[in-house]
Amino acid sequence: MSATQQTLRGRLSGLGFSRELVLLGVLLAELAVMSQLSPVFLTVGNLLNLSRFFVEVGLIALGMTLIIITGGIDLSVGSNLALVSVVVGFSYVWGLPLGAAIVLGMLVGLLAGLFNGLFSTLLGLHPLVVTLGTFALFRGLAYGLSDADAVSSFPAWFAYFGQAYLGPVPGQLLVFVAAVAVVWLVLSRTAFGRYVYAIGNNEEAARFSGVPVERVKVALYAATGLLVALAAVIYTSRVSTARGDSGLGLELDVISAVVLGGASIYGGTGTIAGTVLGVLIIATLRNGLLLAGVPSTWQLFLLGVLLLAAVFVNEFFRKEES
Amino acid sequence: MERGAAPGGGKVPVFRLRGITKRFGGVTAVEGVDFELLPGEVHALVGENGAGKSTLMKIVGGLYAPDEGSLEVGGEPAAFSSPRESEAAGIAMIPQELDLFPELSVAENLYVGRRRPRTRWGGIDWGRMRREAGEKLASLGVGLDVSAPVKRLSTANQQLVAIARALLREARAVVMDEPTAALTGREAERLFGIIAGLRRRGVGVVYISHRLEEIFRIADRITVLRDGHLVKTAPASALDPDELVRLMVGRPLSEFFSRHPHEPGEVVLEVRGLGREGEFADVDLVLRRGEVVGLAGLIGAGRTELAQTIFGIRTPDRGEVRVFGEVLPPGSPREAMERGVFYVPEERKSQGLIAPFSVKDNITLSVLERFTRFGFVSRGPERELAGRLAGALSVRGGGIFDPVSRLSGGNQQKVVLAKSLAREPAVLLLDEPTRGIDVGAKSEIYRLIDRLAGEGRAVLLISSELEEILSMSDRVVVMREGRISGEFGREEATQERIMAAATGVRGPSAAVAEEEAGR
Amino acid sequence: ACGVGQQPQQGGEQGGGEGPNKICMMPKLVGIPYFNAAEKGAREAARELGVDLVYDGPTEALAADQVEFIEQFIQQQCDAITVAANDPDALAPAMKKAKQAGIATGAWDADVAEDARDVFVNQATFQAIGYKLVDVMAEQTGGKGKFLVVTGSLTAPNQNAWLKEMRERMRQKYPQMEIASVQPGEEDLQKGIDITKDYLRANPDTAGVFGITSVALPGAAEAVQQMGLKGEVAVTGLSTPNEMKPYVKSGVVEKFVLWNPVDLGYLAVYVANAQVEGTLPESGTFKAGRLGEVKMLAPDEVLLGPPLVFTRENIDEYDF
Amino acid sequence: MSGAAAAAGEGRAGLLRRFLARPEAPALVFLAVLVAVFSAVADGFLRASNLEGILAQVAVVGVIALAVNQVILAGEIDISMGSMLGLCAIVAGTVAVATGKLLPTLLAGVAVGAAAGAVNGLLVTLGRIPAIIVTLGMLYALRGVILLITGGDWITGIPREARVLGLGSLFGVGAPVLVLFACYVLMELVHRHSGWGRDVLAVGGNRSAARLAGIPVDRVRFWAFVLVGVAVGIASVIYIGRAGSVQTNTGAGLELRVIAAVVIGGTSIAGGRGSPLAALTGAVLIGVILNGLVLLDVPGVWQDAVLGSLILLAVATDVLRRRLIGEKT
Numbered sequence A: 001m002s003a004t005q006q007t008l009r010g011r012l013s014g015l016g017f018s019r020e021l022v023l024l025g026v027l028l029a030e031l032a033v034m035s036q037l038s039p040v041f042l043t044v045g046n047l048l049n050l051s052r053f054f055v056e057v058g059l060i061a062l063g064m065t066l067i068i069i070t071g072g073i074d075l076s077v078g079s080n081l082a083l084v085s086v087v088v089g090f091s092y093v094w095g096l097p098l099g100a101a102i103v104l105g106m107l108v109g110l111l112a113g114l115f116n117g118l119f120s121t122l123l124g125l126h127p128l129v130v131t132l133g134t135f136a137l138f139r140g141l142a143y144g145l146s147d148a149d150a151v152s153s154f155p156a157w158f159a160y161f162g163q164a165y166l167g168p169v170p171g172q173l174l175v176f177v178a179a180v181a182v183v184w185l186v187l188s189r190t191a192f193g194r195y196v197y198a199i200g201n202n203e204e205a206a207r208f209s210g211v212p213v214e215r216v217k218v219a220l221y222a223a224t225g226l227l228v229a230l231a232a233v234i235y236t237s238r239v240s241t242a243r244g245d246s247g248l249g250l251e252l253d254v255i256s257a258v259v260l261g262g263a264s265i266y267g268g269t270g271t272i273a274g275t276v277l278g279v280l281i282i283a284t285l286r287n288g289l290l291l292a293g294v295p296s297t298w299q300l301f302l303l304g305v306l307l308l309a310a311v312f313v314n315e316f317f318r319k320e321e322s
Numbered sequence B: 001m002e003r004g005a006a007p008g009g010g011k012v013p014v015f016r017l018r019g020i021t022k023r024f025g026g027v028t029a030v031e032g033v034d035f036e037l038l039p040g041e042v043h044a045l046v047g048e049n050g051a052g053k054s055t056l057m058k059i060v061g062g063l064y065a066p067d068e069g070s071l072e073v074g075g076e077p078a079a080f081s082s083p084r085e086s087e088a089a090g091i092a093m094i095p096q097e098l099d100l101f102p103e104l105s106v107a108e109n110l111y112v113g114r115r116r117p118r119t120r121w122g123g124i125d126w127g128r129m130r131r132e133a134g135e136k137l138a139s140l141g142v143g144l145d146v147s148a149p150v151k152r153l154s155t156a157n158q159q160l161v162a163i164a165r166a167l168l169r170e171a172r173a174v175v176m177d178e179p180t181a182a183l184t185g186r187e188a189e190r191l192f193g194i195i196a197g198l199r200r201r202g203v204g205v206v207y208i209s210h211r212l213e214e215i216f217r218i219a220d221r222i223t224v225l226r227d228g229h230l231v232k233t234a235p236a237s238a239l240d241p242d243e244l245v246r247l248m249v250g251r252p253l254s255e256f257f258s259r260h261p262h263e264p265g266e267v268v269l270e271v272r273g274l275g276r277e278g279e280f281a282d283v284d285l286v287l288r289r290g291e292v293v294g295l296a297g298l299i300g301a302g303r304t305e306l307a308q309t310i311f312g313i314r315t316p317d318r319g320e321v322r323v324f325g326e327v328l329p330p331g332s333p334r335e336a337m338e339r340g341v342f343y344v345p346e347e348r349k350s351q352g353l354i355a356p357f358s359v360k361d362n363i364t365l366s367v368l369e370r371f372t373r374f375g376f377v378s379r380g381p382e383r384e385l386a387g388r389l390a391g392a393l394s395v396r397g398g399g400i401f402d403p404v405s406r407l408s409g410g411n412q413q414k415v416v417l418a419k420s421l422a423r424e425p426a427v428l429l430l431d432e433p434t435r436g437i438d439v440g441a442k443s444e445i446y447r448l449i450d451r452l453a454g455e456g457r458a459v460l461l462i463s464s465e466l467e468e469i470l471s472m473s474d475r476v477v478v479m480r481e482g483r484i485s486g487e488f489g490r491e492e493a494t495q496e497r498i499m500a501a502a503t504g505v506r507g508p509s510a511a512v513a514e515e516e517a518g519r
Numbered sequence C: 001a002c003g004v005g006q007q008p009q010q011g012g013e014q015g016g017g018e019g020p021n022k023i024c025m026m027p028k029l030v031g032i033p034y035f036n037a038a039e040k041g042a043r044e045a046a047r048e049l050g051v052d053l054v055y056d057g058p059t060e061a062l063a064a065d066q067v068e069f070i071e072q073f074i075q076q077q078c079d080a081i082t083v084a085a086n087d088p089d090a091l092a093p094a095m096k097k098a099k100q101a102g103i104a105t106g107a108w109d110a111d112v113a114e115d116a117r118d119v120f121v122n123q124a125t126f127q128a129i130g131y132k133l134v135d136v137m138a139e140q141t142g143g144k145g146k147f148l149v150v151t152g153s154l155t156a157p158n159q160n161a162w163l164k165e166m167r168e169r170m171r172q173k174y175p176q177m178e179i180a181s182v183q184p185g186e187e188d189l190q191k192g193i194d195i196t197k198d199y200l201r202a203n204p205d206t207a208g209v210f211g212i213t214s215v216a217l218p219g220a221a222e223a224v225q226q227m228g229l230k231g232e233v234a235v236t237g238l239s240t241p242n243e244m245k246p247y248v249k250s251g252v253v254e255k256f257v258l259w260n261p262v263d264l265g266y267l268a269v270y271v272a273n274a275q276v277e278g279t280l281p282e283s284g285t286f287k288a289g290r291l292g293e294v295k296m297l298a299p300d301e302v303l304l305g306p307p308l309v310f311t312r313e314n315i316d317e318y319d320f
Numbered sequence D: 001m002s003g004a005a006a007a008a009g010e011g012r013a014g015l016l017r018r019f020l021a022r023p024e025a026p027a028l029v030f031l032a033v034l035v036a037v038f039s040a041v042a043d044g045f046l047r048a049s050n051l052e053g054i055l056a057q058v059a060v061v062g063v064i065a066l067a068v069n070q071v072i073l074a075g076e077i078d079i080s081m082g083s084m085l086g087l088c089a090i091v092a093g094t095v096a097v098a099t100g101k102l103l104p105t106l107l108a109g110v111a112v113g114a115a116a117g118a119v120n121g122l123l124v125t126l127g128r129i130p131a132i133i134v135t136l137g138m139l140y141a142l143r144g145v146i147l148l149i150t151g152g153d154w155i156t157g158i159p160r161e162a163r164v165l166g167l168g169s170l171f172g173v174g175a176p177v178l179v180l181f182a183c184y185v186l187m188e189l190v191h192r193h194s195g196w197g198r199d200v201l202a203v204g205g206n207r208s209a210a211r212l213a214g215i216p217v218d219r220v221r222f223w224a225f226v227l228v229g230v231a232v233g234i235a236s237v238i239y240i241g242r243a244g245s246v247q248t249n250t251g252a253g254l255e256l257r258v259i260a261a262v263v264i265g266g267t268s269i270a271g272g273r274g275s276p277l278a279a280l281t282g283a284v285l286i287g288v289i290l291n292g293l294v295l296l297d298v299p300g301v302w303q304d305a306v307l308g309s310l311i312l313l314a315v316a317t318d319v320l321r322r323r324l325i326g327e328k329t
């Protein structure tokens, strides 16, 4: 880094350029470019409609943010989503009332998360290793239970979860906004949130300070399981199908959004605002490119390049750490 | 070593700093400081915590670039942009904070970043490496399994490895930043022997320490820093301890150890037959209200393990701990805290503090739930408590909202203590609470310990400084190889008796036995 | 105001208003030869008809991604949307939404739920394919033996339907033929090769291997070739000719089955355009450019024709 | 192990402890148990051709895992291998079709891989972007590049001469196995006997201390990423040799399989602890499981579930090891 760069960076960060502000800038720039590429893009209708496609990733990203702040990771979220979806669909087909099936699905999602948390904390194994195992296990259970078949004969009211509108606003957007508010409050205002950061920065010192490290971690994985289950219900309703290959590759989408939002996979840093911006940046990029008629083969390339560029800009503005 | 004589008959300094200034953001760590190190001299660098000693030496070590001022090495201007360049110029550092590679073996730790011995085929000669490492450590009087990973070693042994690492290089200057902080008297003595050897060979040694008696034993010259400024550089013979303290603190220190013995009250903590496989066994211990009990012992005696087991960080294999007569559930620090037991760890960096957290967040971490309403932290009272405790312990170098990583070591230690006070514990287990702390802060901490005892709390003071133990304790318990080997009342406790109990041998042969125990 | 599936706003300007018709066509995924071939046909038809063709889809065969594309097509105000569905039901809500917006809807290659589209362009019935595969295999193995089936993804509905028809054909006509195992190749060439090899090593009595996707078949053929079992283990299935040419030429694969995806894409555009123009008949036949008269199987189903069987003799005539 | 000489005089128990202290011990034990179980219940598992087949199948993942192992040991991560393998295979395949020779094919694959790895390394070290983001971005970007340059068409008809690394054999042992073994021996030498190999451990174990010790931390990390690229290049030539053609989704999902191999083998994801043998063991372990699933004819829909359970069981073995050597918390 040259001296001029450093002073520029120093001056700008002196002006209070936080990570989130930079990401906001990236998002606004993106909106500006996309609206030039497609006239439909910057319409209220499109933007609201677009929200229906990031809510599932967004919900899971909230939980993943907290997990990543503690220095953990959960690779099993996509598989868990499929498992919950299949449980809801097939328990309904096998005769459970749909309401009960949904409750059962939520329970399964929660238990799956709990399993991740307990397995890694009780046995002292890195969550990456454990969730690599459950990544295959949950997916396999989803395939096995559904026998690779699909269910789509849901009653009409099930559509509310993923296809309802309140006025012009998609229902799931409201769910997402509520979830963001709750998780943001928990992370920034509660003792639990402080513990999450403490664990991520120095787990041993947290333990010496009486932070219930194991309990916090298990709670996080379980809560993420629950968020995955919520996302799974919305997803199943949105596509009105329950099948074993749902959410394939979802974990990468979620992790992309979280790390773009500034969370470090080494733990200790990350914010909800950053994650939400990360989710929005990726979602608008995909939507804008589609509307602009950019072939999807280009999108992968541009997504990768943008991810790098956004983070590079972000790092550039970040305060120097000695 | 060949060094030409400079005009005027003086020697050319190994290195010389002129007008050095270094700022961190708004904080000026050192300002306009001159410092020189001559070949074959031991130059002590003293000052309060945060005075800028480490910062100044990190500039010599190539870790920081100075904002102003210049550096000369062997009479030539120099500028280091990395530790590597500093090393190449013949300067070896023993850093203040232990920085080893926990998964690598002792032998390998000594060779990281160095040229490793090679076999004829170009591979690494592991046999020779282990042999040489063993010899180097043996010269320090340490017998360690050099193929064991460093993470298995106690702090003291890790410190010895760090020292051996620096000495392995044939350096012209060795900078030692508080090398004895984690050592007991025995190892410290060995180190002094090594320093004498270095000096004979014409190597310059910068010696940073808060232990004044050490300074006067080994230093040729003393430089005093205060608040980043140079106060004085003088031959050691021209100073006396009181004068030195006055230079460091800026005022005379009236009473160093403050202790007002009280009548011990009821039993607060009772340890019965506590044991952990391979660490300690059959420990019985009683702490009473208003009592300070010193826990002495050699390195590896198992004092840290015992204290951590009482606190619940480690789970005992046998025995029980009672607090106010009730059995403490084993293995739960939270439960111990609830019942009024608190442990102040010896490892400040890894166990005591969350470095990026602010002073406030560190102080209140253990009591956070007290400030929560409906799960939310009420920030007013939290800030109030943190401010009050930081003030009470006179934490300097940053406000309560600054990250604790920005404070000097001693001030960090005060934050750790403030954190323990936040819980208002009935039993306080202090593990080396004054390690790396300046005289001023030390005396503040002694006053604090006295006050806590006066308030009716029970204090277990683990320390490797015998003087500290003797001056502060109502009772001294000694551990040897995981067992209690002696207990002395205030009147009976003497240096000789404690050493005898710690080494297991009485009388003049104790020193020989110590040698034996080291193997 | 709360309603289900009621997307307010928008909806394209339909019918042959000013400008060319805009047809949005989606494959299961982009970036594989089969759908590239279909695109070739579609573009040819679009040129002939003078329509504006948008041909795009996800880079992975995922129904959820396809839903997103359909929503975007609606935003882009297409006149017709026709899709090759990765899941019949998952795409249904989005397709219904398109319908409500007044867009002509259709499916090609793989159907969506019947009530979610106006018409389906069927390349060949499940029965025709399943039966033909078994017949081709029976020819080579004398109508008996145990068989391995390597599929693409476990959940692909059309593959499950073909399997069902294959079993049915064996039960009816070749009682001595038996599907001993179905293994998922996960649309991964290497994985297809590996599981075929593993299976054949463990079950040397296997008479033949079906590879029923364009990735699974070359994988199975490669495995048999590498193990030197040419002539002992018969291989057939569904795939595209360019990928299969080496194996047909070397004799590992005698025959395999498919329809012509170029023609399929071509037909899908003709049908979609006829929908927009309102010229699609309810029954009888329908004139589709160079394909001539094409049969209406039902009022909402157009059939491309019987499956094609590729052999050493005819394979060089095709390039896709 | 070569350390055995130093352990002379120690009893059997000492040797056992020494073995158990090694990072790959749990995976090795679990692998042994699994092999025993499969030999008993699966006909033909123990046949030489099957065992050779397993090794040949894990060659691609194994060769890459050996390199990724170094990245993880250095405290970094690389998840771009899947797309990188696809790109290398496309380029190497094209060259193979054009030239019909092994050497240019290999050079092309390795060159492309090394270039991609160098980009990763530069972005991580000079760009100061966390490796997970760099390689995630590359995962997407390179897959995009593949689709853009091929337009989705396969590369078919790769001539036999260029497929030697996939199809050839020496003394009845397949070329993929030989290449895998050669790479393993090489990495073991690098790991134990090269300065870079030891520096990797130091950097991963304590990066700031490594910097203090004068290790050129950035250079060490950079070469780890390049090494992955080179390994992917070699693996891509094995791949085209074994597959005979290249599809555009070649390597999709490979990154997780490789990382699974490395960490299940026992290399710590936190860096600084692990060995090439761990990566190899992990790769073989997964290969054995997958092979067993087919031999036992586990229904396709349940295969992932069984795989997942066995992975969890394998990693849980580590707890047993810690109990045995008395590591306490």
Ligand SMILES: Nc1ncnc2c1ncn2[C@@H]1O[C@H](COP(=O)(O)OP(=O)(O)OP(=O)(O)O)[C@@H](O)[C@H]1O
Residues within 6 Å of the ligand: A322, B024, B025, B027, B028, B029, B047, B048, B049, B050, B051, B052, B053, B054, B055, B056, B096, B397, B406, B407, B408, B409, B410, B411, B436, B438
């Ligand atoms: N990296 C840093 N960032 C910001 N401030 C720093 C940094 N390092 C040191 N300081 C500040 O510089 C001053 C000098 O610190 P230094 O560590 O040199 O003190 P010291 O004399 O070594 O103290 P101690 O005896 O406690 O080790 C302190 O006020 C400290 O807070």
Ligand SMILES: Nc1ncnc2c1ncn2[C@@H]1O[C@H](COP(=O)(O)OP(=O)(O)OP(=O)(O)O)[C@@H](O)[C@H]1O
Residues within 6 Å of the ligand: B143, B144, B152, B153, B154, B155, B156, B157, B182, B278, B279, B297, B298, B299, B300, B301, B302, B303, B304, B305, B346, B462, B463, B464
């Ligand atoms: N020479 C040695 N070789 C191997 N392990 C040792 C050695 N010395 C100490 N240990 C390990 O360290 C443990 C004791 O560590 P430690 O030095 O922290 O004890 P302590 O009595 O608390 O000393 P202090 O707190 O003064 O450093 C022992 O139980 C032992 O496991």
Ligand SMILES: [Mg+2]
Residues within 6 Å of the ligand: B053, B054, B055, B096, B177, B408, B409
């Ligand atoms: Mg210091």
Ligand SMILES: [Mg+2]
Residues within 6 Å of the ligand: B303, B304, B305, B346, B431
């Ligand atoms: Mg101790």
